[in-house]
Each structure stands twice: as C-alpha cells, then as structure tokens.
Amino acid sequence: MKDTVEPYVTDDGRTIGDVMLDLRNITLRFGGVEAIKDISFDIREGEIRAIIGPNGAGKSSMLNIISGFYKPQEGEVWFDGAIRPPLRPYQVAQQGIARTFQNIALFEGMSVLDNVMTGRLNHMKAGLFRQALWYGRAEQEEVENREAVEKIIDFLEIQKIRKTPVSRLPYGLKKRVELARALAAQPRLLLLDEPMAGMNVEEKEDMSRFILDANDEFGTTIALIEHDMGVVMDLSDRVVVMDYGRKIGDGTPDEVRGNQDVIDAYLGVSHD
Amino acid sequence: MTATAPQKGCETLPNLLARNVARFGDKPAYREKELGIWQSWTWAQAAREIEAFACGLADLGLAPGDSVAIIGRNRPALYWAMISVQMCGGIPVPLYQDAVAEEMIHVLGNSQARFVIAGDQEQIDKIHEVQDQIPHVEIMIYHDPRGMRKYDAANLFEMDDVTKNGRAKQSEIWPRLQAIQAKQGYDDTCVMLYTSGTTGRPKGVVLSNRNIIETSKNSSEFDHLRADEDILAYLPMAWVGDFIFSVGQALWTGFCVNCPESAETMQTDLREIGPTYFFAPPRVFENQLTEVMIRMEDASKLKQWLFHHFMAHAKKVGPRLLDGESIGFGDRLKYFLGNLFIYGPLKNTLGLSRVRVGYTAGEAIGPELFAFYRSLGINLKQLYGQTEASVFITQQPDGHVRSDTVGVPSPGVELKMAENGEVFYRSPGVFVEYFNNPESTASTKDAEGWVATGDAGFIDPESGQLRIIDRAKDVGKMSDGAMFAPKYVENKLKFFPNILEAVVFGNQREMCTAFLNIDLTAVGNWAERNNIAYSSYQELTGHPQVLDILRGHVEEVNKSVAADPMLAGCQVHRFVVLHKQLDADDGEMTRTQKVRRGVVEEKFGDVIDAMYGGKSEIYTETEVTYEDGRKGKIKATLQIVDAAVQPVQQLEAAE
Numbered sequence: 001m002k003d004t005v006e007p008y009v010t011d012d013g014r015t016i017g018d019v020m021l022d023l024r025n026i027t028l029r030f031g032g033v034e035a036i037k038d039i040s041f042d043i044r045e046g047e048i049r050a051i052i053g054p055n056g057a058g059k060s061s062m063l064n065i066i067s068g069f070y071k072p073q074e075g076e077v078w079f080d081g082a083i084r085p086p087l088r089p090y091q092v093a094q095q096g097i098a099r100t101f102q103n104i105a106l107f108e109g110m111s112v113l114d115n116v117m118t119g120r121l122n123h124m125k126a127g128l129f130r131q132a133l134w135y136g137r138a139e140q141e142e143v144e145n146r147e148a149v150e151k152i153i154d155f156l157e158i159q160k161i162r163k164t165p166v167s168r169l170p171y172g173l174k175k176r177v178e179l180a181r182a183l184a185a186q187p188r189l190l191l192l193d194e195p196m197a198g199m200n201v202e203e204k205e206d207m208s209r210f211i212l213d214a215n216d217e218f219g220t221t222i223a224l225i226e227h228d229m230g231v232v233m234d235l236s237d238r239v240v241v242m243d244y245g246r247k248i249g250d251g252t253p254d255e256v257r258g259n260q261d262v263i264d265a266y267l268g269v270s271h272d
Numbered sequence: 273m274t275a276t277a278p279q280k281g282c283e284t285l286p287n288l289l290a291r292n293v294a295r296f297g298d299k300p301a302y303r304e305k306e307l308g309i310w311q312s313w314t315w316a317q318a319a320r321e322i323e324a325f326a327c328g329l330a331d332l333g334l335a336p337g338d339s340v341a342i343i344g345r346n347r348p349a350l351y352w353a354m355i356s357v358q359m360c361g362g363i364p365v366p367l368y369q370d371a372v373a374e375e376m377i378h379v380l381g382n383s384q385a386r387f388v389i390a391g392d393q394e395q396i397d398k399i400h401e402v403q404d405q406i407p408h409v410e411i412m413i414y415h416d417p418r419g420m421r422k423y424d425a426a427n428l429f430e431m432d433d434v435t436k437n438g439r440a441k442q443s444e445i446w447p448r449l450q451a452i453q454a455k456q457g458y459d460d461t462c463v464m465l466y467t468s469g470t471t472g473r474p475k476g477v478v479l480s481n482r483n484i485i486e487t488s489k490n491s492s493e494f495d496h497l498r499a500d501e502d503i504l505a506y507l508p509m510a511w512v513g514d515f516i517f518s519v520g521q522a523l524w525t526g527f528c529v530n531c532p533e534s535a536e537t538m539q540t541d542l543r544e545i546g547p548t549y550f551f552a553p554p555r556v557f558e559n560q561l562t563e564v565m566i567r568m569e570d571a572s573k574l575k576q577w578l579f580h581h582f583m584a585h586a587k588k589v590g591p592r593l594l595d596g597e598s599i600g601f602g603d604r605l606k607y608f609l610g611n612l613f614i615y616g617p618l619k620n621t622l623g624l625s626r627v628r629v630g631y632t633a634g635e636a637i638g639p640e641l642f643a644f645y646r647s648l649g650i651n652l653k654q655l656y657g658q659t660e661a662s663v664f665i666t667q668q669p670d671g672h673v674r675s676d677t678v679g680v681p682s683p684g685v686e687l688k689m690a691e692n693g694e695v696f697y698r699s700p701g702v703f704v705e706y707f708n709n710p711e712s713t714a715s716t717k718d719a720e721g722w723v724a725t726g727d728a729g730f731i732d733p734e735s736g737q738l739r740i741i742d743r744a745k746d747v748g749k750m751s752d753g754a755m756f757a758p759k760y761v762e763n764k765l766k767f768f769p770n771i772l773e774a775v776v777f778g779n780q781r782e783m784c785t786a787f788l789n790i791d792l793t794a795v796g797n798w799a800e801r802n803n804i805a806y807s808s809y810q811e812l813t814g815h816p817q818v819l820d821i822l823r824g825h826v827e828e829v830n831k832s833v834a835a836d837p838m839l840a841g842c843q844v845h846r847f848v849v850l851h852k853q854l855d856a857d858d859g860e861m862t863r864t865q866k867v868r869r870g871v872v873e874e875k876f877g878d879v880i881d882a883m884y885g886g887k888s889e890i891y892t893e894t895e896v897t898y899e900d901g902r903k904g905k906i907k908a909t910l911q912i913v914d915a916a917v918q919p920v921q922q923l924e925a926a927e
Binding site: 012013146147151155160 | 306307308309418419421422533534536537540
C-alpha cells in the first residue's frame with residue numbers, strides 16, 4: 001500500500017476515511033488489445049475521485065471493472081479490505097456500488113418517479129408473489145421505498161417532473177434523473193461516467209452542486225469520469241490520469257496539474 | 273374615523289388562534305406538500321407547535337418590542353413563526369425571499385431586527401454575506417437543515433431545536449408569555465410590511481392588530497368566507513395580500529392554508545388542492561392562458577374546433593350567467609354542454625374548479641383575459657388595494673363585475689378624489705405609520721386619516737365603481753397637450769400572449785414610443801412550430817419575423833387606442849424589442865413585478881434617444897446581474913421598428 005490510510009479532514013470539513021476500493025495491478029485485454037495496462041489506484045471512503053484522460057484512454061473500461069461488468073485478466077480488486085472475487089454486476093450493486101452511464105440509460109416510457117423507484121430494487125425483499133398481489137410486506141416496502149425516493153427527488157429538486165415520462169425531458173434533466181436513480185440505491189460508492197457531457201454551463205454548475213451535496217449530505221464516495229477540466233479540478237479530492245491504458249499521474253488536482261506527463265498527454269509534446 | 277371596539281378575545285392574532293383551537297380544534301388548518309404527500313396540521317396541532325416555538329424564542333432572549341425578520345418561501349412553519357413572535361410580544365417582519373443581499377441590508381437595518389428566521393441555507397448565506405453591516409442581528413434561526421451541517425456559528429440555531437427546547441421549558445416559560453400577551457391590545461403593532469418600492473427605497477409599514485383584524489373581518493364578511501375554504505399560499509409572504517389572506521383572514525374565519533411543494537410545482541399543487549378562495553396577480557392568469565393556448569395549438573383539429581366553438585359561446589353568455597342575468601333556454605343548454613365538454617375539464621386542469629371567490633389585483637387586467645376566466649364560470653373579481661390600507665380599498669361585489677373598474681369601497685372605507693384626480697381613502701385598515709420615518713408618514717397620511725394612493729381615478733357614473741386610470745404621477749401631457757397615460761397602452765399591449773412586458777414613453781414629447789419584452793414561452797413555441805432556429809433569448813428578440821409579428825400587435829393596439837378620442841395621442845409610433853427581460857435583480861422592476869419607469873428610462877436612455885432621433889438601429893451595452901449576484905454586460909444592436917398609426921380624429925365641436 002502506497003497511501004497513508006489515516007483519516008483526514010479536508011479544507012471544507014469533510015472527513016476522508018480508510019481505503020474503500022483498492023485496484024491493484026489491473027490489466028484488461030480485449031483480444032490482442034490491452035485496454036488497461038497494470039494500473040493501481042485506490043478510492044478512499046468519503047472522497048471524490050476523478051479519472052481523467054484523453055479519448056480511448058481506458059477510463060470507461062476502468063469504471064466497468066469497478067462495477068463488475070468487465071473482468072480484468074490480471075490484478076486484484078480489493079473492497080473493504082478484502083479481495084473481491086469475480087462478481088456479477090447485480091452482486092456488485094448489492095455491495096453498495098451504483099453508477100450512471102455515459103449514454104443515458106433510463107426507461108424512456110416510464111415516469112421519473114418510476115425510474116427512480118427502480119433504483120430501490122436492492123432494497124425490496126418481498127417475493128414476486130407478494131409483489132404481484134400487493135400483499136403484506138410488499139405494501140409496506142413500497143411505502144418505505146417511496147419515501148426514500150421522495151427524499152432523493154426533493155434533494156435533486158425534480159419535484160416538478162415527478163410524474164413526467166422521461167422521454168419528454170431535455171437532456172440535462174435526464175442526466176439528473178439518472179443521478180437520482182443511482183442515489184436512490186443509497187450506494188456507498190457512486191460511479192459517474194461523464195455526468196456533465198453535453199451540458200451547458202448552468203446545467204454543469206447545478207450538477208456539480210448536486211455531486212458535492214450528495215458527497216457531503218449522504219457521505220457517498222464518488223468516482224467520476226469527466227472531460228471538463230475546470231469541473232474536475234474544482235470537485236475532486238484526488239485525480240487519476242490515464243493515457244493509452246496506462247496511469248500517468250495520480251494525486252491532488254494541484255499535483256496533477258503540474259505533472260509534466262499529464263501536460264504532455266493533454267497538450268501534446270513537441271518532437272525536436 | 274370610527275374606532276370600533278374589538279370582539280372580546282379577538283384583539284390579537286394569538287387570541288384568534290386560541291379561539292380557533294377551541295372552535296375548530298380538529299379541522300385542518302395548514303397543509304404542505306412535502307415528499308410528494310400533503311401533510312396536514314389541525315388548529316390544535318399547529319397551536320402546539322406555535323406555542324413551543326414561542327417558548328423557544330423567549331428562551332433565546334426575544335423580548336417584547338423586538339422585531340424579527342422572517343425570510344423564506346411560503347411554508348407553514350414560517351407562518352407559525354410569525355404568530356410565535358407575536359406571542360413573545362415581538363413584531364414579525366416578513367421579507368421578500370428573492371431579494372438580493374444588498375436589498376436585505378436596508379430592510380434589516382431599517383427594522384432593527386434582532387432575530388432572523390430564515391427558510392433555508394440560501395437565505396442564511398445571504399445574511400452571512402452582509403452580516404458586518406447589520407450588527408444588530410443577534411440570532412439566526414433556519415428551518416430547512418439541508419446543507420447547514422457545517423455551519424457552526426454560535427448564534428445560529430435550527431428551528432426544530434428551538435421548538436424542542438421551548439417545549440422542554442414550556443411549563444416554566446409559557447406563563448411568562450401569557451402575561452405578555454395579556455398586555456397586548458387592539459392598537460399594538462401586529463406586523464411590519466415593507467412596500468415594494470416602485471419609486472424609492474422600501475418603507476416599513478406598521479400595521480396594528482386593529483388594522484389587520486378589522487380588515488380581515490370586513491373582507492371575510494363581504495365575500496361570505498367560511499371555515500371550510502381552502503386557499504393556496506404561494507405569493508410572497510412579505511406582500512400584504514398574503515398576510516391578509518393567509519394569516520389575517522385564515523385566522524379570522526378559520527380556513528385552511530395550503531403551501532405548495534416548491535415554486536415550480538405551484539400549478540400542479542393548485543390542481544391538487546382546488547382552492548375555493550383564490551388570489552392571483554394578472555400575470556399568473558396570463559401565464560395560465562398562454563399555456564392553454566399553446567397546448568390547444570398542439571391538439572387535434574376536432575378538439576381545436578370544439579374548444580373555439582364553445583369558448584365563443586362562453587364568451588357570449590358566460591359572464592352574463594355569472595352576473596345572474598337571464599338568458600335564453602337554448603343558450604343555457606349549450607352552455608351546459610360546453611361545461612360538460614370544455615369548461616369543466618379546462619377549469620379542472622387550471623385548478624380552478626372549486627373557486628367560489630377569485631380576485632385579481634396589483635395591475636390592471638386585460639379585458640379579454642378577464643372575460644376568458646369569467647366566461648368559464650369562475651367568479652373572478654377585481655380589487656384595489658395597498659399595503660398602507662391593509663389591502664382593501666375597493667372590491668367588486670358578486671354579480672357586479674366589470675373589467676374596467678375595481679369595485680365599490682370595501683366595508684368601512686371612505687373615498688374622496690382630489691382636484692387632480694388622485695384617489696384618497698380612509699378606513700380602519702389605514703396603517704399606523706411608516707417605521708422610523710415621520711416625514712413620509714406625514715406626507716402620505718393627513719391628520720384626519722386620509723391617505724393618498726398615488727393613483728388617478730374617478731367613480732364610474734354608470735356602475736358607481738372606482739376606475740383607475742394610471743399612477744397619478746405617470747399621467748402626463750404630450751407636447752401637443754394631449755393626455756398621456758402610459759399604463760393604459762401598456763396594458764393593451766401586454767394582453768398579447770407574445771408580449772410579456774411593455775413600457776411606453778411620450779411624456780412631453782411629440783409622439784409615443786415603446787419598449788417591449790417578448791414572452792419566451794409563447795414566442796419560443798411559435799418559433800419551434802415554424803422551424804425558426806435561435807440560440808438565445810437575445811437572438812429571438814431580434815429575429816425579423818418576431819419583429820413583424822410584434823409590429824402587427826402594436827398596430828392593432830394603435831387602432832384600439834385611436835378609438836378613444838381622449839387617448840388617441842398615445843398611439844405607439846416606434847418601438848424596440850429589448851434584448852433582455854426587465855428584471856427585479858437589475859432594479860428595473862420591483863419584487864412585485866411592477867416596472868420602475870424611472871430606472872428603465874435612465875438605463876436605456878441611449879435607446880430612447882435613438883427612437884426619437886429617427887435612427888433605425890442602435891448599438892447598446894447593458895449591465896445585468898446574475899442570480900448569484902455577479903454582474904456582467906450584454907451587448908446588442910437593436911432594431912427600431914416603425915408602426916402604422918391611425919389618424920387622430922379631432923373632437924367635433926358640433927353635434
């Protein structure tokens with residue numbers, strides 16, 4: 001382990017705890033293509049961790065490994081201090097990891113409320129039979145889950161569109177609904193794949209606010225991929241920089257900003 | 273003035289609360305939509321909360337005579353807080369929640385508030401920002417704890433904690449508060465409300481228990497309000513109307529105050545509650561109508577035909593039905609069918625199905641707009657009022673409603689007109705004084721209690737109702753001596769759904785010109801329908817086709833203005849569509865959405881000069897304030913459009 005794991009308090013008063021997720025020497029191949037080459041980094045409890053890099057650097061693949069969708073050929077994923085065996089994505093979700101997608105993946109024909117309710121799936125224990133008959137535990141669970149969902153709706157200020165079908169919403173709001181659904185799962189670790197892609201400045205400001213608030217209010221640990229450097233540098237506690245499947249930088253936004261390899265990767269190098 | 277004796281046990285608002293608990297203890301008194309569900313509190317439950325919070329406030333040191341600023345959106349807890357403050361002998365001072373920090377300094381400073389009760393983090397942040405300029409604010413209390421966890425100032429408390437603390441010490445503190453309340457009388461201050469400041473700095477209007485309770489009693493009786501009414505409290509708490517409707521009348525008659533979930537969900541909440549007593553400024557009705565018309569354009573041909581067919585019929589007979597006139601059997605049958613197919617569902621969508629008494633005020637309402645609602649069978653009426661009058665000066669009785677008048681004097685109100693046409697009134701609701709401002713008090717209210725309204729008007733001989741022409745000081749003369757009444761023309765312009773706001777100039781000039789603001793909803797929808805691409809508000813305002821449409825509107829208004837020989841000089845010769853919306857944050861409007869003519873005239877002076885200078889376009893830079901208080905500049909080249917005017921007919925001397 002390279003990092004000290006003593007908890008510390010950030011400038012804005014949040015406590016960053018122990019290592020939650022530790023990726024050790026991960027390598028991922030698709031046939032002959034090495035998408036990720038021997039990468040190690042960790043995510044600590046309570047922090048906002050950004051993964052940045054040019055297109056095709058392997059950022060989304062990295063997120064897919066964390067969410068259990070891809071299985072790396074080499075390396076280990078440690079979660080809560082124990083090695084994580086290969087899991088199905090739903091099992092990963094049960095561990096408290098939720099995500100949003102680069103291309104919005106909502107149920108277009110369903111209302112915002114119903115979409116967010118699907119985020120509560122892991123919190124519903126009643127069997128198919130009871131659910132179908134709306135009987136006993138199923139009813140009580142629905143009420144509890146609805147309350148949890150309403151809190152998220154209130155939190156993200158989407159009361160107005162509660163009953164609107166998702167297909168009728170503009171892009172920026174869909175992104176917010178996706179965040180709502182992920183938060184409804186009450187995850188410990190939230191993975192955001194380009195939460196601000198395609199947004200205008202105002203929408204980006206709103207989204208940044210919600211990400212910070214979610215981290216602050218619910219103590220959710222957040223790992224995000226984002227291209228907008230301004231956003232990344234303002235939001236995150238630590239940043240991993242990837243390029244061609246390799247890690248070329250890791251540290252606080254200031255450290256990363258001053259890192260020559262990072263500057264080269266983003267701005268290009270003169271060959272003379 | 274006749275000083276009426278109060279009914280026993282009804283001298284203060286806390287008294288009225290106690291009376292309601294005894295009379296309607298189990299009846300819902302307040303509702304609020306939270307977490308998607310309407311939560312409700314009975315009078316008894318509300319009273320318990322109010323008393324506990326009052327004890328908590330007293331424990332924090334709130335003493336009789338202290339003023340307490342209350343800032344936030346309409347929520348039961350904040351309405352309760354006002355009564356709690358009164359229980360401690362304090363004076364509640366509600367503030368406009370969307371005021372920026374600098375505006376707050378003046379009001380907080382002027383009222384000398386020792387306590388501030390804020391709705392949420394946003395309000396607390398604003399006060400923190402200017403804290404060093406308001407040293408007399410000792411204690412801050414917030415209601416919604418969201419985002420407040422990291423604030424650790426020693427003088428900052430969560431409302432819930434204050435209530436809990438108060439409840440724990442209630443047995444010890446309450447007797448002390450009861451003693452304070454026993455000393456409060458009919459002529460003690462009930463509330464202090466700040467004027468919106470159309471012309472200058474907001475002034476603190478001191479209203480006594482007598483003002484509020486007498487007015488609430490009179491107006492409730494005028495409209496036969498009952499304990500089973502429902503109202504939606506969505507207008508700013510700092511506005512006198514909301515205080516009378518949601519506090520005064522609610523406590524007097526014991527009806528239920530419903531608070532929406534958020535400002536954006538108001539329309540949905542309105543529909544769910546279906547108020548029986550409803551108040552809205554013309555702007556709200558206008559927006560609703562615009563929305564309806566836009567959606568009708570998307571409807572199928574058959575639905576469109578049904579809508580237009582039955583609306584035409586409603587326009588013909590609806591208002592007469594409401595006024596209780598007799599109409600033919602055929603018309604009645606057709607109206608009944610129309611109600612089944614169109615009016616009923618439409619009213620339901622608008623959330624106005626159950627409205628027994630509806631009021632509009634604050635601005636003149638376009639006659640067509642007014643007729644639209646009346647024709648649906650909604651008993652919409654007009655009233656004329658002021659903060660200084662505890663709202664009511666005149667109001668229209670059921671069955672005697674006209675669009676161009678504002679009603680007969682409310683019970684207990686006397687009216688008189690000055691030489692120049694300015695309206696004066698005297699009533700039990702007339703304010704005590706402007707706080708710490710004896711000069712203004714003296715210039716507004718004379719020794720006999722007559723108050724100048726600042727509006728010019730006359731009693732319409734036909735209906736016996738008051739008719740307001742314009743602000744007395746805005747009515748002017750054109751250079752040829754013709755009368756200039758800008759509001760009259762502006763209201764006609766604003767009735768077009770495409771025009772959100774209009775400002776007409778022409779005092780002491782040879783012709784009238786105007787600034788227009790487009791309504792983005794209506795014009796944006798039109799653009800979408802006609803495949804017109806635009807990337808910003810500014811671009812849309814300058815689009816040649818938009819200018820063409822607006823020219824059509826202006827020319828239509830000119831025709832209708834020309835029909836009135838007295839005002840024919842007020843036709844608009846040239847106009848400019850402004851590149852930005854007039855906004856309260858930029859000082860161009862008041863918080864109650866009234867145009868500050870002087871500010872606009874000064875700020876856009878270059879544009880006005882260009883209009884009168886015969887230019888066809890003008891480059892201008894305008895400072896704007898963003899919602900977070902930052903300032904920026906927007907630049908634009910504005911087209912100046914000429915509109916056709918009708919020849920002014922000379923008044924024929926011979927008959």
